[in-house]
Amino acid sequence: MPRVTADRERCLGAGQCAYSAPDVFDQDDDGLVTVLDPAPPRHRLASLRQAADLCPSGAVRLEEAAETP
Amino acid sequence: MPTAPPGSPSLLAFPQPRTCPHQPPPGYDALRGQGPLAKVALYDGRDVWLVTGYAEARALLSDPRLSSDRTRPGFPVLAPRFRASVARKLPLIAQDPPVHDVHRRLLNPEFSLKHVRAMRPQVQEIVDRFIDRMLEKGPPSDLVADFAVPVTSLVVSRLLGVPVEDQSFFQDATSRLMRATEAGPSQQAGGELAAYLDRLVTRLRTEPGDGVLGRLASQEVEEGRLPHDELVQIALVLLVAGHETTASMIALGTIALLEHPERLAELRADPDVLPGVVEELLRLLAVTDLAGSRVAVEDIAIAGHTIRAGDGVLVSGTLANRDPDVHADPDVFDPKRAGRSHLTFGYGIHQCLGQNLARLELELAFRSLFTRIPTLRLTVPAAELPVRGTDTGTIQSADHLPVTW
Numbered sequence A: 001m002p003r004v005t006a007d008r009e010r011c012l013g014a015g016q017c018a019y020s021a022p023d024v025f026d027q028d029d030d031g032l033v034t035v036l037d038p039a040p041p042r043h044r045l046a047s048l049r050q051a052a053d054l055c056p057s058g059a060v061r062l063e064e065a066a067e068t069p
Numbered sequence B: 001m002p003t004a005p006p007g008s009p010s011l012l013a014f015p016q017p018r019t020c021p022h023q024p025p026p027g028y029d030a031l032r033g034q035g036p037l038a039k040v041a042l043y044d045g046r047d048v049w050l051v052t053g054y055a056e057a058r059a060l061l062s063d064p065r066l067s068s069d070r071t072r073p074g075f076p077v078l079a080p081r082f083r084a085s086v087a088r089k090l091p092l093i094a095q096d097p098p099v100h101d102v103h104r105r106l107l108n109p110e111f112s113l114k115h116v117r118a119m120r121p122q123v124q125e126i127v128d129r130f131i132d133r134m135l136e137k138g139p140p141s142d143l144v145a146d147f148a149v150p151v152t153s154l155v156v157s158r159l160l161g162v163p164v165e166d167q168s169f170f171q172d173a174t175s176r177l178m179r180a181t182e183a184g185p186s187q188q189a190g191g192e193l194a195a196y197l198d199r200l201v202t203r204l205r206t207e208p209g210d211g212v213l214g215r216l217a218s219q220e221v222e223e224g225r226l227p228h229d230e231l232v233q234i235a236l237v238l239l240v241a242g243h244e245t246t247a248s249m250i251a252l253g254t255i256a257l258l259e260h261p262e263r264l265a266e267l268r269a270d271p272d273v274l275p276g277v278v279e280e281l282l283r284l285l286a287v288t289d290l291a292g293s294r295v296a297v298e299d300i301a302i303a304g305h306t307i308r309a310g311d312g313v314l315v316s317g318t319l320a321n322r323d324p325d326v327h328a329d330p331d332v333f334d335p336k337r338a339g340r341s342h343l344t345f346g347y348g349i350h351q352c353l354g355q356n357l358a359r360l361e362l363e364l365a366f367r368s369l370f371t372r373i374p375t376l377r378l379t380v381p382a383a384e385l386p387v388r389g390t391d392t393g394t395i396q397s398a399d400h401l402p403v404t405w
């Protein structure tokens, strides 16, 4: 299962992640990223890759083949 | 093709003149296929880097060894009229971390996707108001003066929290500010707006108010966390960065759509294609032309070149958006391209704060224009519209756009 993390220290609130994968990322009242689902299903990979690729600050990290616990 | 100033005889001059407001300057053809970085010559005879490859542009725009601080020696100046502004410490756009990040975090709440989506009814109401007026007064109409400029000015004024009774002053001064071809009157309007925003911030420190200024004046300034003058400067940056760019996109996007009737028909038939259309217009029009201007503070090795500390670096949104390694047939208008792989809003920590709002404005503007005025058309061929000279910088725009229906 893919794993996602988002670094709120680096986030600058552009919202590319929440746009690309709205079921996985959100922005809180300060406009900063929050992860709704840290272990999203594999079929969401395309949108997760887009989120990681578009994030302008490198805050979104995607591990595509994380071990299933 | 215009030649470079003396001292660098073989380099392309930058900015390059346009012949059509919504097409890249013809001189850029010489840079295509020449690798991801080139040297170009500025009006003052300096050589600077022009980055044209998408991957290299993203790498450099997220590289902390490049600075946005215009007061640093070596920061590229594009035309004599920008000499004066070099000395200014503009918040956000011209500041490096850590100050940049402090300001950006103060502003983020109003610009998040959620917050902007909640502004949709307000923006729709503004768009409809000016289409109503066009339909009452016209045809004909000037799509820039009667629609693009007032809509985007009113949206910025709502965002800032300009009170209703001041909105006609604000509309008038912002539209004078926008006429970049008239340097004197434009500067005068800038002065009036700065003085006005100064008074407004003073008022909003103690009186209740809306928008970004209402919140930041009463909380951050009044409680001593943000200097008064910094908030005034932030307001000016939001205004300057958000108004002309979006108004230009509406005007130039309308021209581009009218030149692709088959795309326009698809858009009318299925409004769901609109976000893709807007993204593709953003990619091809890249109204600021540059996705960023920087100066190197350390040596940077990239793509076989070394950018030396002190070198100026310009990132070409226009050419990076047409990088054939990223987009097949990059000059073709194809709204079905997936994703947002363009640098029209820049990249890295300075990536456009207002991009979600700009996308919303563009979607609602194009949808409403073309559904409410289905026979909208230009009264002169686009190629005959005046283009802005290179002395006004790189932002491209139509100063007037005569239309009928």
Ligand code: HEM
Binding pocket: B068, B092, B093, B094, B104, B156, B159, B237, B238, B239, B241, B242, B243, B245, B246, B249, B286, B287, B288, B290, B291, B292, B293, B343, B344, B345, B346, B347, B349, B350, B351, B352, B353, B354, B355, B357, B358
């Ligand atoms: C289609 C319209 C727009 C375009 C093409 C555009 C383009 C850009 C670009 C290329 C940058 C990056 C500059 C750099 O890295 O040096 C930028 C930054 C910025 N934009 Fe926009 N912009 C648009 C609309 C807006 C709107 C509507 C607003 C706000 C109301 C806005 C506010 C800003 C601000 C404050 C920055 C500086 C951000 C920072 O330095 O952190 N822009 N914009």
Ligand code: SF4
Binding pocket: A006, A007, A010, A011, A012, A013, A014, A015, A016, A017, A018, A025, A027, A031, A032, A033, A054, A055, A056, A057, A058, A059, A060
């Ligand atoms: S895309 Fe990156 S910078 Fe933007 S909100 Fe998401 S995590 Fe933050």
